[in-house]
Amino acid sequence: MIDVRPPLVDEMPAYYRALPYATGMPQWEPADAAWHGGLGPWPPQRTPPTAARLAEMAAADTEDGNFHPMGAFVDGACAGASAMLSFEIRVPGGGSVRLGGVTATGVVPTYRRRGLLRGMMQAMFDAALERGEPLAGLSASEGGIYGRYGFSPATYRVRWELARHEAVLKPAAPDPGSLELVDAEAAKRVWPEVHAAVRLRRVGELTAQPGRWDRLTDEADGANGPLKYLVHRNRNGEADGIANFRLPWSAEAATAGTLVVEALEAENPAAYRALWSLLVDFDLTKTVVAAPRPRDEPLRWMFANPRAMRITRQSESLWIRLLDLPAALSARAYGAPGELTFRIEGDRMCPGNNGTWRLQAGGTSAACAPAPSGAAADLDLSIQALGSLYLGGMSAHHFADAGDITEHRDGAVDRLARMFRTDPEPHNSFVF
Template identity: 55%
Template sequence: MAIEIRPITPAEATEYLRVLPYVNGFPQEEPEPSAWYAGSAAWPPQVQRTAAQLKQDAAELLSDWFRPQAAFVDGKIAGGSAIVSVQVTVPGGRQVALGGVTSTAVLPTYRRRGLLRKVMAAMLDDCRERGEFLAGLSASEATIYGRYGFSPATFQHRWEVRRTDVAFRSEFTDPGELELADGAVAAEVWPVLHEQVRAERVGEVSPLPGKWDGLAAGGLPADGSGPAHHLVHRNTKGAVDGAAIFRLPWSPDPARAGVLQVEAFEALTPDAYRALWALLLDFDLTKRVVAARRPVDEPLRWMLTNPRALKLSRTRDNLWLRILDVRRALEVRSYAATDSLVLDVADDLYGAGRWRLDAAPDGAACTATDAEADLSLTVNELGSLYLGGVRASELAYAGRIVERRPGAVRRLDALLRPDRAPHNAVGF
């Protein structure tokens, strides 16, 4: 069996696509309701791509931002994955290059042969060569990617609330204006709104090209959840400071009828946030609201007279991070305190290293050192800690960080403490 790992050529694009689950109709997501989907079914329905669709996909496949690698076995493509070039916002507000792993699969007849490990190593090497010191992905299965150094860094909630349970703690007069907009307006609003959001929100990623193109076209989704409706909030100057996308799927089952599904929601101000939710939670002829892709520190709960009205129905990891260059990664972000720690970081792919981190709110320096370590961890734990969404004390209690010097875990928590939980609503 001859194995070759390399980028594909334009002539091999269609063969590469046939390996991918969204093309060949094989499962691409665990058979459970997801936190990033507001519907009641498992996502997504599998529909094989037609020959005409495959031809169009193949023509659009190779670009500067999409870098596929394939595993060839005896000259045939048996598996593959790709890197998309995006940016992620890190603590301190910098937007840095991220190699986003996507479109990953190995044909069932070629599994358990180490093909994915070889493909992943080639892609991560490519990221390092291009200066991308962070890699990320959204895992369809949680047991796969830890072996390659990835670990969960952001999380999402899906929650629901009965309309009759909703009451706000205080009176509110919206100084702005709500608008039910069409898809054309939404297609203009969302790119601008998202750019403003990701400039401030740690963990948010830049959208792939064409992300918002489908809003203007409208149409019905494959899962039958009904057409998208667009709600826009404008401030007193007429500028958009919030928006939501929601659906009202029809169901003959009374238990599932009257559900308003919030598919996307962003607000730049407390006024826009409150006004948008006030309408969505009190929409006529509905009885329940389900919201997906929500941050774990959702402030809405604290605006309600009955905080138990907001019930979590799913929590799931979202963005997994892989640190490819410890020094550059630790120097580019900001810190909540001033301190110095020596970290012993193990990395099965790129080797162990001991690093002295001299951190402060206005900057940091990270240098290789032979000094005695304060903490020992692997690159997996460092990925989870990096955006501030996981505490070092949690991982230490779980036995995943070894404290070499008493108090070092507490000190690392103080350095990495975020203002808000990291969150990303846009994936790749």
């Protein structure tokens, strides 16, 4: 008998043991990761948690109101596990929308092909709708899995690198602020403040979970060395930018002298430029690597030679799935005013999304509601295409070329593209 439900408190250790990171099973595609700038492969091999550690995790997760676990039990044994985290995501127009973030998902290998993952996804979608979360999101461990549940890529992340001697910045006004190297305790105080300020003006950015930066440390991580923390302060002494970077040791001449930027955020262009100006010209280094970064990194255009920055890896970052179509589309603003009638069919997991809808957008307000009876659709599109378009970072024309959008009225795809697109591209600085 298959029973899909949240695990009980005393079932939490068994729940964790269905997850790859707790069993030592593979947890990500064996490919170079665009969100990893280090010299070695990712993810590193981890020692499975002890029974005591599992008990600690269960106690913390049970008290976390934003953590919503789901298990698949077969004849009483936990054979599959997943969870949603409750976030808010910034959408075009400056508003925030509630999002259920799918995380930590696995099925015990001997129980595959029984529909356990689909059952858990359905149960989590239903629970998210009950919580008032019109969106779901995830970072896909394998690219071919999650489209079948209605998810599709909505943001990208890249890894880039440059040679120090090529990183010549164009002249600019003097920085009115200052830079300071700080320890981990100071970084823990600065990061939440800077992230909260940056999030207000970045489409696609997520609220940070409590304790996100608690694990920052000054201790070395093997040959990777310790993290270093660089803070920018404005003329009033207030922190408005921060970067985490490493100088890992390497036995190979090709990778020696590499500075790895693991995270950098700034509230304004002056702080952004100041942080990068030091990091790309750090003493006794020859190469700078940064990941995960936005695909349209502004730093490129600050160099005298924009070709100096080379993207070496790229992958999708956040996959989006609309759970409550009218609520999600009414909550964002659109790049051009207009009206569009479109049809969604075949959404078996969220059948309330199926039908013909009319989207009316003007200025900062929008409304999406069922179209009048008998109204002809300007176009058909899949729920996956709509998820990719939702944050404004993907091309409607590309999805039309791929067959996920079918135009019934001339110019409808052009109108869809103009209404949904946003600039700069959406970006989320972390995944879950």
